[in-house]
Amino acid sequence: MSISRIEHASGRALPLRGHDIDTDRIIPARYLRAVSFEGLEAHVFADDRSDPAHPFNQPQYQGASILLVNRNFGCGSSREHAPQALQRWGITAVVGEGYSEIFFGNSVQLGLPCLTVGHDDIERLMSACERDPSAIVDVDVAGLAVRCGSLDVKATMPKAAHEALTSGLWDGTGLLLADFEQVRELANRLPYVTGNW
Numbered sequence: 001m002s003i004s005r006i007e008h009a010s011g012r013a014l015p016l017r018g019h020d021i022d023t024d025r026i027i028p029a030r031y032l033r034a035v036s037f038e039g040l041e042a043h044v045f046a047d048d049r050s051d052p053a054h055p056f057n058q059p060q061y062q063g064a065s066i067l068l069v070n071r072n073f074g075c076g077s078s079r080e081h082a083p084q085a086l087q088r089w090g091i092t093a094v095v096g097e098g099y100s101e102i103f104f105g106n107s108v109q110l111g112l113p114c115l116t117v118g119h120d121d122i123e124r125l126m127s128a129c130e131r132d133p134s135a136i137v138d139v140d141v142a143g144l145a146v147r148c149g150s151l152d153v154k155a156t157m158p159k160a161a162h163e164a165l166t167s168g169l170w171d172g173t174g175l176l177l178a179d180f181e182q183v184r185e186l187a188n189r190l191p192y193v194t195g196n197w
Helices: 079-089 100-111 121-130 159-167 173-179 181-186
Strands: 010-013 066-069 094-098 113-116 134-141 145-148 149-152
Touching: 010 121, 066 121, 066 134, 079 100, 094 121, 094 134, 100 113, 100 159, 121 145, 121 149, 173 181
Parallel strands: 010 066, 066 094, 094 113
Antiparallel strands: 010 134, 134 145, 145 149
16 A cells, blocks of 8 residues: 555635634534544535535535635534545545634644635635636645636645645555555564563
8 A cells, every 4th residue: 555645636616605614514513423434424514505505505516626715714623523524525625714723633634635825815716616616726735836727826834734745644544554564573573462471
């Protein structure tokens, strides 16, 4: 198994306008009783989607893989279910004005890059994708840039998160499996594994 480096994401975008969208809106608490994260995608924005006009209900955004957001996205409680639900819905990258620190960290742990752009830039990106929902947004995680048609926007990300995503260090399981013989050799020397006390 190889290490999963996250360097690029591309696809149609779903513009989700509004500041301070919290994790309880992303995935309401009543859906967190499951033992695993399976099926969470069915409940993304469950309460907000009672409004037929919600972007996640719109047919032109079904199958979108890039989420465009405003300021302080993912604030509120620290549930890792929020980025899990978004990723399982099909989101492969988020581009926005800013994120709650815990949401951002939980996203990195899943290999879901969250790039930050300025207010005017996210407005231009959202407007372009609202005018043409078929437009492709290219998220260059490695190069910290977002492109859509003639728009070419510089993005930022904390250095440690950027390095973790682009090097594959975010993927702890992948790192273990990439050199499993070394793991096996170590395990064979441990008395509590071998029974040789």
